[in-house]
Amino acid sequence: MRALIAALIVSAAPLAAETPVLTLPIDCELGVSCFIEDYVDRDPEPGTQRDFACGLNSRDGHKGTDIALLSFDRMDEGVEVRAAAPGRVLRTRDGMADDITLQGVTDDNACGNAALIEHGDGWQTMYCHMKRGSVAVQPGDEVAAGDPLGEVGVSGQTTHPHVHLTVYRDGEVVDPFAPGDTSACDPAPDDTLWAEPPTYYKTGLMTAGFSTALPSLDEVRSGAARVTETAPGTPLVVYGHMAYPQPGDLLTITAQGPDGEEMFRQEIEVETDQVSQMRAFGRRAPSGGWPAGDYLGEALVTRDGVVIAHRNAHVTVR
Structure with missing residues (x-):
């Protein structure tokens, strides 16, 4: 995964000097047709995981937010992956098979079919695991929040349909639910990047x-x-x-x-x-x-x- 990040994250002239405000990066209704499966792992120790509210809804070393569909049938119908904030497309990848056997998946392509967007002032967002042939943007494209980037798939290192969203600031992973200190283990922190913070469930x-x-x-x-x-x-x-x-x-x-x-x-x-x-x-x-x-x-x-x-x-x- 490190090699993928190194290949995708690049320096570019900033678009703006404001912290991005994020909208949901997928065309679904949380709690009805999709749900948040995993959050950023805030525990630095290997072999353990902790989400921003001190729950267990993460995976060891997980660097993003996973929003999952409830069925492969819904994926087959086509569900848009959308830009979470306005920006400029830096890099894309398409052509990887939607294959839950993980054949041919390496650290270099674990993100699968993907798009990386810059938002200015060092902020970037990356969208992983899109369906082969669905990536709808090219490097250099300007996008608005909510614009389609592709469709949810199972390309890369995954066995179920979801979009993995990683937020970066100057190349470092940022948890959009709690970009600052999470020592209070607050399930509804005031400090969040979301325009409408999704409800957190410890379960x-x-x-x-x-x-x-x-x-x-x-x-x-x-x-x-x-x-x-x-x-x-x-x-x-x-x-x-x-x-x-x-x-x-x-x-x-x-x-x-x-x-x-x-x-x-x-x-x-x-x-x-x-x-x-x-x-x-x-x-x-x-x-x-x-x-x-x-x-x-x-x-x-x-x-x-x-x-x-x-x-x-x-x-x-x-």
Whole structure:
């Protein structure tokens, strides 16, 4: 990723001397058709993560804000990635395949199909993982806030459709939710780059995956529960590991077969405020076994009908 940043970030004459005010860089409705999956990692120690509110909704070393769609079908329909602020396009990349197997992905192209925009006074924004062939701007183009840059895809280092937005000031990563000190762990800080700051939810999904039996929490935490390939005769179970859920939250677990047909769906209401909770649901193999192919599992957390967390899971039956 460092090589990518070095290749994209360049010096140029400033456009303005003001701090940019950001709008949502994607054409979706938060809590309905998309949600914020990961924030900038504010913990400098390797192997740990902390978002700006001292929650766990980040990944170790994550340098941006991930806004994710809820389905590949929605991605296929076409969802615009939009400029978060006015500026000038510096660099773009297109042509990388939308491939969740991550074949050919390296540190140099982990951002996938992308655009880098300068906003003046050292400010830049970068937009990653756009759909191949969708990038709609060229270096030198002037853009306004909300102008389309491309469409959400799964190019680069990702396995689900989302836009990754990184904000830079003089080449350094800036957290748009709290560009200053976050020692207070404030979920709604006054110091923010957003024109309309999105609602923060501490609740999140740490992971979701397929297993061949009902796993324990320890097995999920260690990764021992996860399978990516299995035989036709084994059970298929989808699990979701939640952090900081609240009583009344609803975890919905589903799985789809290779033909896109839903195999099972289970809604599980959270009953306690235990910080770390795992739930799972699945089915035994039918007579004759599961058809060969790729299966998609999903774990979705809603609160009073608002989507606050979502994770995909993948397994191949051979």
